[in-house]
Amino acid sequence: MSASDATPEATRPEPAAPEWDAPLAEVPLLWLDLEMTGVDPETDHICEVAALRVQGGEETERLVTLVKPPVPVGASEAIHHISDDALADAPTLETLRAPLERLLEGAIVVGHTIGFDLKFLRAAAARGWLDPPPMHALDTRLLARRAWHRPSYGLRALAEEHALPLPTHRAEPDAIAAGKLLEVVARELHASTARQLWQSQRRGDPIRFRDDVEAILRRARDEGRAVRVAYRVPGRDPFIDTLEPWAIEGPRVEGRLHERDVRKILRGDRLLWAEPTEQRFSVPEGFVSSCP
Template identity: 40%
Template sequence: MPPVPPRPRQGSLDELGRPLRDVTFVVFDLETTGTGPSTAEITEFGAVKVHGGEVVAEFATLVRTTDGVPPLITVLTGITDAMLAEAPPLAEVLPAFLEFIRGSVLVAHNAGFDLSFLKAACERVGYPVPTWEHLDTAKLARRVVTRDESPDNKLSSLARLFRARTEPCHRALADARATVDVLHGLFERLGNLGVTTLEDVHEYSARVSPAQRRKRTLADDLPTGPGVYLFRDGSGRVLYVGKSASVRTRVRTYFTASETRTRMAEMVAAAERVDAISCAHALEAEVRELRLIAEHKPPYNRRSRFPERVVFLRLTDEPFPRLSMVRAVRADGATYLGPFRDVNGAELAAEALLEAVALRRCGGRLSPRRPSPACALADLGKCGAPCDGRQSVDEYAVLVAAAREAITGAPDIVVAAAHRRMRSLAEQERYEEAALTRDRMAGFVRAAARQQRLAALGAIAELVGAVPTAERGWDLAVVRHGRLAAAATVARGVDPRPWVDAVVATAETVRPGPGPTPAASAAEMERIERWLSSPGARLVQLTGTWAWPAAGSARAAAELPAPPPADPRTSHRTTHQPGEPRRPLHR
């Protein structure tokens, strides 16, 4: 029987690409009071809307700031406080600008800078941050313009090269007009190379090998909405798991110059197939990505591959409880603190607690009926010696109650003990030991605050949350004991109440286990927390209560300075305090 020929398939417009002449671009520039969007403000918007090579509209306005313009910025841009005094505030300008750019592809020179301020402006005003398709003329120039033509890729240099009609002068509209001419000059050169669609512009690079470029067909049948994608090799082994708001668009970037990571090039070379799982919204994609990484442990994913390697501190349930380090939580009546990402973090927190509460540090079970010799810690005042009978069960229980309160409630006893020791060490000019004591205390407080948040979410039998979408619909999520059990998206203008009933009825049944993370990983629960804290989020249904201690560790954690970036060269590998006998924390 002869083989059946494949059925012809009509290519979609997305597959054919969008001709540059049919795309509406908004070339924009922002002037600001500094270089960091977290501390600086926008002082001026300038934008030019272009379609088919012709300017169709312009947008320009100054923006009143709250802290004034630094003198150096005034010298650079010519914008003064007097000029901004009568200008509209950001809350009035931003809606008009967002409406101006709606449905267009954004273009900027060094686009990352301007987009970071635009995103920060949306967050400051309380708007959801959209995902803007954009081009960066600086990056395009690096692909097209040679050093012989221009010594650098600054806007002023490129404007001279392409004979821009407007000279850039660090004013928003003038710089945007100059960037329009630079963009058209770059497009003209790209056209001579056969780059005629917007997709071609995104993908253009001489550094992409033909073999890598040919693999872009692996993305042809992938969904265009949010979801998770899995790169597999010829044997079906998962090489890499990722997520995206548009799976097909994101996967295509792995076969272009926009993907610059060396390990990703190795992964793409080995990949033979890409599978995708469509998701209702971004939260579901994040959660599925975490679960798939934990399940498959792909070699090219660096994070979240081994959630089972987390560490807990356990305050045991026995006549004379002690701290121990464990990998899992059990229903054994003990009190747990964690999870910690590594052993070092658990050791720091344990030492902070033991400095404040003189729990025994020896291993094994103790019986009040069978005394045993005390260790050196008793002579140093670091232990009440319940082992030899100097401390009764009732006396020791007072210490245990204080330790449990520090873990599950207010950490005041740990904070106070750390401050006393830091003052003492500082008076002796033992500053490195004082810093170590501070780090131990901060590690304990942050771990307790994190656990109390997670335990509060994990205790909720069922929670239904809703977050508004950019299209004015609703993203829904059913969370049971901290685990995402179902997700859905409701379109604009549709009554969400029947959808809530349907998504609850079809949600996964979740049977909780013990501990602060009874049904999901800490990473999944923290992503759910962030989603529920996003602008406009609503609690639709709640079974039980959602609260953590008013005087708990969250308050103390908020008073701590931001933790510095982790540096493996300076991380403390031991909790041994100079001058004290070394006592390992039993596991």
């Protein structure tokens, strides 16, 4: 089950833990999905948990269980098909505190619209049932919105497009679909660390480059080398072109796009990735940057 999470990534500090800068293949990821009795964490409760700890593409530990909530499932049964009878003998959330904490230790949480799930975990922590969940997580819905222009960013639509295991509004298949989607979108965004993905998904002001993209652009400008870039245009799929980075001012880069043969100012937050080339360039004589 999912709903929009309005908390902007831009308002949060950067992740500080070292696992955010390690190669993705070496970092424990926790593919996480929850099912709930409704959409309000103040009055509704978790009724199913799937937490799969994955490292290097291999599952190392898991917790998949129904959870007995303190309220009836109500109308949500029509979505996840979990009945009150099925939950009658399920463990309560308090009894899952230790195994969840073990799975979360040193791992980066991954999920589709994961902010919604984290709100319910925070509500459970406020009630004293669980330890507080991590502040940062990777949201495959936000990442997909960065990587592609699609009519739907629902988990099922994206899973079908990329031939991934299909979600079913149950915690385990939905967690697996989100984890597999992360692998696809990481390749699409040329991201090798979780921090690069987190910087790709953050929204709002101020406009910022992804750290690795800015470093590549600045080195290319200093060395007079063109770079291949992917640039996201609102309402369309990203385009790929070769850029001569003539000037970098604040969160923008100005230069010439080869295939389009046009001088252009590109916003840092819309540059999805950058790769250096051996192609040399010289800044035109008399060039004055127009970057705001």
